[in-house]
Amino acid sequence: MEKVFETKNVEQTEKLGVSLGKLLSKGDFLALTGDLGAGKTAFTRGISKGLGIDHPVTSPTFTIINEYHGPVALAHMDAYRLKTLEELENIGFDDYLEDFIIVMEWADKVKEMLPDDVLWIDFKVVGENRRQIRFTTKSPRYDRIIQELSI
Template sequence: MKSHNEEELIALGTRIGQQLQAGDVLVLTGDLGAGKTTLTKGIALGLEIQQMIKSPTYTIVREYEGRLPLYHLDVYRIGDDPDSIDLDDFLYGDGVTVIEWGELLEASLLHDFLTIVIEKTSFGRQLSLQAHGKRSQMLVEEIEHGTD
């Protein structure tokens, strides 16, 4: 999937957010400034969240209420110490969890999640989806084919 500008990245996020269900976990990866928080803004719109979405870099976790709760985590600063936050409070519960820099977590902490890789290109952004489990595979199909 391609995005030429911020508006298209938000629209893509909105499409993703509309497909999400309680318990879904998304891991966003990409370089600094790749668009992880911008994509999350779109995901929040798809979840009917009215609040302004801000990067959780310094707070580690931000929570938002919408059609489903959104738990927006940035684990870059916790590095090798995932025990410094109680991930169980945010994973696979009643809401949707979006984890920026989630590739830094041990894979054993997550059991069914969707990785979204965001790469900067000469035209804008290239996104690739990688499913890790049955639910995330269904989610990839829903996102790519635009079905409900």
């Protein structure tokens, strides 16, 4: 299933993230794709708010993984700077899969490492402040989740 949104500013993108965050639980895996500046981190900031996490989300580009602990645990990952899949393994990627909600930016770079069922979310710049955000799912659980999303 597919669902596409267009946001008109960064606040709307965050709001869409909040709406998704409210529907997630541990074990969920969100695979984010799209160019630099397309809004992946802004969206993740919304997700963390939706999860009830108080701590401000910053980009994990240099740390690869940032952990946030609130009512549920969030692992925010960024595969942009990874050169090999082993690097991701060494960071303990597998240990996050069960107990965290994982949001991974540039997930297409490490496709081979991802669980079978992930929620793909693609971000496209379509204007100075406009972003197209496309959700692609292939499981009943993520189908249900994207049906409930709203800005």
